[in-house]
Amino acid sequence: MNITDREFSATRRLVLKGAGVAALIGLGVLPLDVPQALAAANDKYPEEAFKQKNEADAIKALYGGRTAEPSDQVKMDAPEIAENGAVVPVSAITTLTGVTSISFLVSENPVALVASYRIPDGTLPSVSNRIKMAKTSNLTVIVEAGGKLYSATKEVKVTVGGCGG
C-alpha cells in the first residue's frame, strides 16, 4: 500500500514538473502566437517585474532606478474596508499631464505588482479595475508622467483574503 502511494506521488510530481516545463515552453514561443493587435503594439510584457515578491523590487524591475514621489495630483478610489479580498474595485485618475503609464501595487500580496497600464497619447490618464488583496495592506498607485514617477498610497483593510489559503 505504502509503495503504491509513493509511486503515485512520484508520478504526480513528474506530471507536475512536466506541466511546469510545458508552461515555460509556452512562454518561449509566445511571440509566434501573438495576435496582430499585440504585435502591432510592439510592447513587451514586463515579465521580471511580475516575478518580484516585494514592492520595491517590482518598482525597480518596472521603472529601472527611478523612485516615485508622493503627489496629491494622483487620486485613488479604493474602499476603506474590502469585505472580499478576491475582488477589490480600485480606480486611479490624475491631473498630471504627459502620462505614459499607471500601475497598481499591493505591498502584502505574494507578488506585489498587480497591473500596469500603458497610456498612449490621446488616452485619458484614468483607469478602473478589480484586484485581489491577500490581506490588509497598502495599495500604491504609480503614475509615470514626463518620465517621472508620482505615487499615492492608501491602506485597505481586508476581512477575507483573496489569494488562497
Add this chain to the structure above:
Amino acid sequence: MASTIRVRATSNGETTEVQVLIQHPMDTGYVKDAKGEIIPPHYIQQLTFEHGGKAVFIADWGSGVSKDPYVKFAFKNGKKGDDLKIAWIDNKGATDATTAKIQ
C-alpha cells in the same frame, strides 16, 4: 466558441469610454483545490486595445487581477461606428480577440 471578451465602447463625440469584462480564471498558483493540490498559475498577461491601427491602451497583468477581469478606460478621437480591436494572451499562450463597434 463564444468570445471570452465582452466589451462596451461608447462615444460622446469627444471621448470613447471602454468597459471590458473577460471570462478567465486568473489563477494565482497559490490556491489549492478540494483535493489539496495546487492549482497552477493561469492568468492573462497582456490585454491590448487598438483603434485606427494604433494601440490606445495596453494592460499588463499579473495574477493579482481578479477572476473574470474588468477594466475601464477612455480615449479621444473614437467615433460612433469605428472598430475597436481587443486581444489578450495568457501565461499559457492562449489568446482570444474580438472587434467591437464604438456606439
